[in-house]
Amino acid sequence: MRSHIFLLALFALLVSLVFALLSKDDVREQLRFGGMLFAGFLVSALLIGWLMYPFPL
Amino acid sequence: MVGGPVKVNYRSVPPSEPRRPASSPALLCAAAWALPGIGHLWLGRRSKGLVLLLALPLMFGIGLAIHGQLFAFDASEPLGSLAAFANLGIGMLYFAASAMGYGGGDVRSVSYEYGNTFLIVAGLLNMLVVLDVYDVAVGRK
Numbered sequence: 001m002r003s004h005i006f007l008l009a010l011f012a013l014l015v016s017l018v019f020a021l022l023s024k025d026d027v028r029e030q031l032r033f034g035g036m037l038f039a040g041f042l043v044s045a046l047l048i049g050w051l052m053y054p055f056p057l
Numbered sequence: 058m059v060g061g062p063v064k065v066n067y068r069s070v071p072p073s074e075p076r077r078p079a080s081s082p083a084l085l086c087a088a089a090w091a092l093p094g095i096g097h098l099w100l101g102r103r104s105k106g107l108v109l110l111l112a113l114p115l116m117f118g119i120g121l122a123i124h125g126q127l128f129a130f131d132a133s134e135p136l137g138s139l140a141a142f143a144n145l146g147i148g149m150l151y152f153a154a155s156a157m158g159y160g161g162g163d164v165r166s167v168s169y170e171y172g173n174t175f176l177i178v179a180g181l182l183n184m185l186v187v188l189d190v191y192d193v194a195v196g197r198k
Contacts, residue, residue: 001119001122001123001168002167002168004171007123007168007171010119011116011171011174011175011178014112014115014116015178015182017108017112018109018112018113018182018185018186021105021108021109022185022186022189
């Protein structure tokens with residue numbers, strides 16, 4: 001498990017799952033909220049990564 | 058049978074009271090902290106409890122498998138102590154992993170920081186789970 005993008009997606013999936021379970025009671029709402037969170041995590045990580053690309057490390 | 062409107066004597070209907078679990082909230086919170094998902098299972102929220110029982114230990118296990126570190130409390134390293142506090146949120150798994158020699162961390166590994174993140178966030182999420190159990194136990198949810 002060395003792929004950063006895979007670990008990022010796995011992390012986003014697990015965190016979204018727990019947040020959705022804790023904040024919503026209806027299964028349909030949990031799926032919707034969890035899916036939105038998961039997508040939000042992935043998109044924001046890719047966006048921030050892309051914005052940081054020009055900076056030297 | 059066809060009849061007229063049903064008459065209900067509302068005075069005879071007892072006022073509804075919030076349902077309270079049989080166990081004390083403190084005991085439920087302690088159980089929820091010790092093993093993720095147990096608090097929800099105890100409260101009868103089976104599906105939530107089972108998913109939490111799988112997801113949080115899985116997250117903790119992945120953190121250990123990718124060479125994350127379980128931090129120890131050290132007064133000379135306040136940030137490390139904060140990480141230790143977050144790690145401790147996962148409950149008995151922290152002590153079990155430490156006792157079995159896991160969680161030493163390998164700073165040379167490319168996934169070391171990812172592992173730390175998985176371990177820390179698993180602990181913090183379990184703290185949120187404990188708070189959720191408390192809310193349910195006192196009838197807020």
